[in-house]
Amino acid sequence: MAVLKILVYPDPRLARVSQAVTVFDKELCKFVDDLEATMRAGPGGVGIAASQVDVLQRIVIVDVSSKPKISSHGRLVLVNPQIVVSEGSLVGREGCMSVPDYTGNVVRARTIQVVAQDEFGERQEYLCEGYEARAVQHEIDHLDGLLFLDRLVSRRRDLFRRKT
Amino acid sequence: MKKWFMVTVVGKDRPGIVAHISEALYQGGCQLGEASMMRLGGNFSIMLMVEHDAEAKTLGELLKAPADALGLQLHVDEIEAHLHEHLIPDVSVMVHGADRPGIVAQVTQVLAEAGLNILDLESDVAGTEQEPIYIMHVEGVAAEGIEPLELALDSLVAEGIEVRLTPIDTMIA
Ligand SMILES: [Zn+2]
Numbered sequence: 395m396a397v398l399k400i401l402v403y404p405d406p407r408l409a410r411v412s413q414a415v416t417v418f419d420k421e422l423c424k425f426v427d428d429l430e431a432t433m434r435a436g437p438g439g440v441g442i443a444a445s446q447v448d449v450l451q452r453i454v455i456v457d458v459s460s461k462p463k464i465s466s467h468g469r470l471v472l473v474n475p476q477i478v479v480s481e482g483s484l485v486g487r488e489g490c491m492s493v494p495d496y497t498g499n500v501v502r503a504r505t506i507q508v509v510a511q512d513e514f515g516e517r518q519e520y521l522c523e524g525y526e527a528r529a530v531q532h533e534i535d536h537l538d539g540l541l542f543l544d545r546l547v548s549r550r551r552d553l554f555r556r557k558t
Numbered sequence: 559m560k561k562w563f564m565v566t567v568v569g570k571d572r573p574g575i576v577a578h579i580s581e582a583l584y585q586g587g588c589q590l591g592e593a594s595m596m597r598l599g600g601n602f603s604i605m606l607m608v609e610h611d612a613e614a615k616t617l618g619e620l621l622k623a624p625a626d627a628l629g630l631q632l633h634v635d636e637i638e639a640h641l642h643e644h645l646i647p648d649v650s651v652m653v654h655g656a657d658r659p660g661i662v663a664q665v666t667q668v669l670a671e672a673g674l675n676i677l678d679l680e681s682d683v684a685g686t687e688q689e690p691i692y693i694m695h696v697e698g699v700a701a702e703g704i705e706p707l708e709l710a711l712d713s714l715v716a717e718g719i720e721v722r723l724t725p726i727d728t729m730i731a
Contacts, residue, residue: 441731461727489730495642497728525729532731 395431398447418515443536454533475510562639567604569630586620647697657690672710673702
């Protein structure tokens with residue numbers, strides 16, 4: 395496994411739209427391993443998108459299991475992910491390995507249903523909530539060339555709604 | 559040698575203050591760093607990091623014309639400063655209640671004793687002249703964890719101050 399170089403904003407390559415994965419082979423599995431190693435090497439990183447390492451394929455990895463008191467699916471490899479249902483909205487603080495030294499508030503859907511393939515091409519379906527749902531949405535944005543900076547809302551207002 | 563200065567500008571609010579001040583700094587060859595600017599009680603206030611190779615006096619002279627023209631008070635201090643060293647807040651505290659003398663001191667003292675390092679504080683007096691209300695939003699780092707803060711805030715709630723503490727769990731991905 396290798397730790398890959400992460401592109402850093404304002405690198406214009408982060409704004410490109412990634413292409414669907416069509417070939418599921420050994421090479422893809424090796425890349426997924428490298429991508430995961432890169433995510434885990436980052437400080438506190440709970441997700442990564444292939445486009446962050448300059449690979450324009452629709453692949454993301456999310457693993458929020460290191461965070462206590464959060465329900466999650468553990469290590470999620472999402473190839474060609476699609477959000478088929480999204481419900482509710484929640485403001486939360488986000489940062490990005492491609493945007494050092496800045497965090498900000500972003501509104502995300504509270505619950506999402508995601509259809510994707512795994513690294514072997516098998517169709518998978520996940521229902522994600524809260525923090526995990528936020529990570530998945532942040533990563534899928536990367537595949538569409540969007541950063542959390544494109545979605546910032548004010549930090550100076552009370553946007554932390556109670557979970558009622 | 560380049561040095562950092564903190565430039566403070568205060569004056570009656572009117573359109574164009576930020577534009578004129580930043581234009582004068584740009585024309586004078588200054589680099590801008592982090593800033594906080596807002597309208598407080600009908601005044602506009604600027605706190606701005608400025609990088610320049612001159613002395614504080616020179617920077618003041620650079621800003622004298624626009625400050626005089628706009629009726630602004632100006633203050634320049636040389637500071638020891640660094641960029642790219644943001645701390646990430648892990649807790650947000652919202653406070654509101656009837657405004658009365660000492661509320662800020664009381665709340666912030668309780669929070670400080672419970673280990674809160676304030677990174678950002680914004681407060682307003684609102685309501686009416688007869689019945690002013692106080693609203694404060696603090697973000698900071700809970701040096702001793704969230705629990706002592708929650709306990710400390712209970713004492714404020716008992717005194718009729720509405721306090722809401724929310725952990726900020728920053729998602730980095
Ligand atoms: Zn990111």
